[in-house]
Amino acid sequence: MKSVAQFTINYWQYLNADGQAVAELPAFTQNPERIISLYRAMSLTRLFDQKAIALQRTGQLGTYASPLGQEAIGVAIGSAMRPEDVLIPAYRDHAAQFLRGVRMTDILLYWGGDERGMDHVEAREDFPISVPVASQCCHAVGVAYAMKLRRQSRVAVSCIGDGGTSKGDFYESLNAAGVWQLPLIFVINNNHWAISVPRSGQSATQTLAQKAIAAGIYGEQVDGNDVIAMTARMEAAIERAQQGEASVIEALSYRMSDHTTADDASRYRSQEELDKYAARDPISRLNSWLSEAGFWSEQQELALQEELAEQVDQAVKAYLATEPQPAQSMFDDLYETLPNAYQNQRDELIAAQAPADGGADHG
Amino acid sequence: MAEITLIEAVTQALAWEMANDERVLVLGEDVGVNGGVFRATVGLQQQFGAERVIDTPLAEGLIAGMTVGLAAQGLRPVAEIQFMGFIYSVLDQMLSHASRLRNRTRGRLSCPMVLRAPFGGGIHAPEHHSESTEALFAHIPGLRVVIPSSPGRAYGLLLAAMRDPDPVIFLEPKRIYRLVKEEVPDNGEALPLDVCYTLREGSDVTLVSWGAMIKETLEAADILGEKGISAEVIDVATIKPLDAVSILESVARTGRCVIVHEAARSGGVGAEIAALLAGEGLLHLMAPVQRVTGYDTVMPLFRLENHYMPSVQQIVEAAQKTLEFE
Numbered sequence: 001m002k003s004v005a006q007f008t009i010n011y012w013q014y015l016n017a018d019g020q021a022v023a024e025l026p027a028f029t030q031n032p033e034r035i036i037s038l039y040r041a042m043s044l045t046r047l048f049d050q051k052a053i054a055l056q057r058t059g060q061l062g063t064y065a066s067p068l069g070q071e072a073i074g075v076a077i078g079s080a081m082r083p084e085d086v087l088i089p090a091y092r093d094h095a096a097q098f099l100r101g102v103r104m105t106d107i108l109l110y111w112g113g114d115e116r117g118m119d120h121v122e123a124r125e126d127f128p129i130s131v132p133v134a135s136q137c138c139h140a141v142g143v144a145y146a147m148k149l150r151r152q153s154r155v156a157v158s159c160i161g162d163g164g165t166s167k168g169d170f171y172e173s174l175n176a177a178g179v180w181q182l183p184l185i186f187v188i189n190n191n192h193w194a195i196s197v198p199r200s201g202q203s204a205t206q207t208l209a210q211k212a213i214a215a216g217i218y219g220e221q222v223d224g225n226d227v228i229a230m231t232a233r234m235e236a237a238i239e240r241a242q243q244g245e246a247s248v249i250e251a252l253s254y255r256m257s258d259h260t261t262a263d264d265a266s267r268y269r270s271q272e273e274l275d276k277y278a279a280r281d282p283i284s285r286l287n288s289w290l291s292e293a294g295f296w297s298e299q300q301e302l303a304l305q306e307e308l309a310e311q312v313d314q315a316v317k318a319y320l321a322t323e324p325q326p327a328q329s330m331f332d333d334l335y336e337t338l339p340n341a342y343q344n345q346r347d348e349l350i351a352a353q354a355p356a357d358g359g360a361d362h363g
Numbered sequence: 364m365a366e367i368t369l370i371e372a373v374t375q376a377l378a379w380e381m382a383n384d385e386r387v388l389v390l391g392e393d394v395g396v397n398g399g400v401f402r403a404t405v406g407l408q409q410q411f412g413a414e415r416v417i418d419t420p421l422a423e424g425l426i427a428g429m430t431v432g433l434a435a436q437g438l439r440p441v442a443e444i445q446f447m448g449f450i451y452s453v454l455d456q457m458l459s460h461a462s463r464l465r466n467r468t469r470g471r472l473s474c475p476m477v478l479r480a481p482f483g484g485g486i487h488a489p490e491h492h493s494e495s496t497e498a499l500f501a502h503i504p505g506l507r508v509v510i511p512s513s514p515g516r517a518y519g520l521l522l523a524a525m526r527d528p529d530p531v532i533f534l535e536p537k538r539i540y541r542l543v544k545e546e547v548p549d550n551g552e553a554l555p556l557d558v559c560y561t562l563r564e565g566s567d568v569t570l571v572s573w574g575a576m577i578k579e580t581l582e583a584a585d586i587l588g589e590k591g592i593s594a595e596v597i598d599v600a601t602i603k604p605l606d607a608v609s610i611l612e613s614v615a616r617t618g619r620c621v622i623v624h625e626a627a628r629s630g631g632v633g634a635e636i637a638a639l640l641a642g643e644g645l646l647h648l649m650a651p652v653q654r655v656t657g658y659d660t661v662m663p664l665f666r667l668e669n670h671y672m673p674s675v676q677q678i679v680e681a682a683q684k685t686l687e688f689e
Binding site for chain 1: 388414415417419420422424425427428429430431432433434435436437438440452455456459460465466467468469470471472473504505528529557604605606607608
């Protein structure tokens with residue numbers, strides 16, 4: 001007997017939970033503006049999130065999936081990606097989408113039941129979020145294949161949760177990325193819970209990152225609440241992808257919110273666990289480091305919170321002021337040109353909305 | 364000009380479009396070096412290279428999903444699913460993504476793709492290789508479902524499918540892959556989608572069918588003709604969207620209709636056509652609509668499959684029944 005394969009999974013962390021550097025920081029941290037921009041983006045995501053939940057609780061937004069406590073992952077993805085790259089997100093990735101240029105109003109429109117939220121003005125080639133878990137990984141394979149075929153130096157980034165890594169679509173996609181050496185990065189937001197099923201109920205593997213090994217691509221684990229580590233590792237993965245090596249980045253985080261606003265996580269997890277992970281918060285961690293380094297003050301924090309609150313308020317106002325689409329829009333863009341076979345159904349729908357003769361609607 | 368079979372017409376259409384539109388890719392299991400298990404893609408990899416004629420890993424969900432990604436990037440992928448029996452893991456991608464990408468992004472992204480699959484029974488194939496489940500796809504808004512029944516229509520409809528800006532399921536009746544030969548000019552001329560094809564004009568009864576059953580339906584029309592009954596034969600060809608106008612117009616003239624399909628009877632495209640006639644053609648009908656179909660059973664293994672498949676005789680009898688109705 002002899003051993004025919006071995007593997008190692010690296011774990012990356014630069015800032016510990018208290019915001020202290022535990023390794024030599026990557027070069028980009030020499031630029032405080034860059035770090036502050038990451039801090040701003042995480043703070044904006046959190047303020048937006050609070051507002052979105054408040055809107056849902058008051059009946060002004062539909063069911064909504066919160067990224068609370070996982071803001072560093074999306075911010076690092078959005079910050080590391082270049083405009084020409086393509087994001088293929090799951091449903092908890094609006095931190096990344098914001099940095100790609102998707103407006104907060106668009107995200108509110110989507111969760112508020114309006115398709116126009118997926119017709120964003122920026123990032124026109126990015127996919128809209130995918131609700132069917134892991135199916136988006138296969139799209140990312142096609143996007144990355146197209147990039148490679150056209151000899152472009154762009155990369156595709158696909159997001160997924162820990163639960164999604166149990167699905168065939170995920171394995172099939174990793175496998176294909178390895179076979180064709182695609183410019184593709186899979187980011188796993190391992191927030192430890194897939195609705196009510198914990199990470200331990202998804203897979204007996206020591207790490208989710210090692211699923212990459214079985215596909216012959218690179219895999220590593222990163223502290224997903226350390227935005228410096230996440231950004232550095234995303235940048236490294238983008239470099240690798242351009243050389244034709246796909247990656248899996250398993251970002252270790254924690255879902256501080258319910259699964260969605262329709263869920264009650266107190267049914268299946270303990271307050272002790274929440275308290276444990278609250279102490280590892282990505283935003284307060286970076287705040288500690290910035291403050292300690294002399295790059296951030298309480299006055300700056302107050303000013304930032306005020307500025308971001310204003311931005312969120314503006315987005316909410318624009319969302320609430322958006323008139324609903326005409327009902328027949330459900331037929332428009334169904335096909336490039338609506339087939340004759342369905343024209344009468346569209347007419348029927350329009351007729352059904354017209355006020356009845358005799359002004360019954362005014363009665 | 365040489366006469367070619369239906370499957371050769373598929374190859375001819377793929378080759379034409381690949382030569383004339385560099386956005387067209389072919390992908391699937393064994394489509395490259397091997398040229399496909401039925402040889403539909405034979406020679407394409409040699410001609411257009413392994414980057415455009417892609418042997419994929421054995422993963423149908425991946426094939427469909429990556430096809431969505433390729434299409435969203437502006438390419439024109441044509442994916443092959445080796446047999447319809449392996450298409451069911453593809454349903455999620457077609458239903459959840461391909462069919463709705465244009466609509467949900469309000470036209471920002473679209474999905475100009477073709478998914479080809481051989482389907483149907485009658486060739487003594489192994490289990491899972493003989494089903495006719497086209498109705499599953501015909502039920503999905505945003506898709507087109509196209510089924511050729513001759514070499515000429517295979518060529519023209521596949522070209523149209525590849526040029527269509529929306530996702531098309533292209534189901535190939537494998538029982539007649541090599542049954543009939545005809546001259547098919549390789550001129551790149553597409554046939555229209557979304558319309559029925561009237562294969563034979565007649566005045567007494569309308570026989571409506573698609574796919575491999577067109578063979579039996581035409582034979583039945585011959586026999587009926589010998590009996591002095593003039594049967595019109597309509598090949599539906601695009602089962603989604605359905606060309607109601609042509610079917611209604613024909614039945615308005617004949618007053619009688621027999622629907623013939625290999626798929627199980629209930630809940631399918633035949634039922635849709637019957638409902639169409641009941642709703643919009645009732646006053647023209649001189650007899651109840653007849654259906655000659657497969658049974659609502661699991662497709663039997665091949666020792667019994669001939670008992671499952673609709674026969675010429677059944678079609679003839681159904682047509683006669685409509686004429687005898689008082």
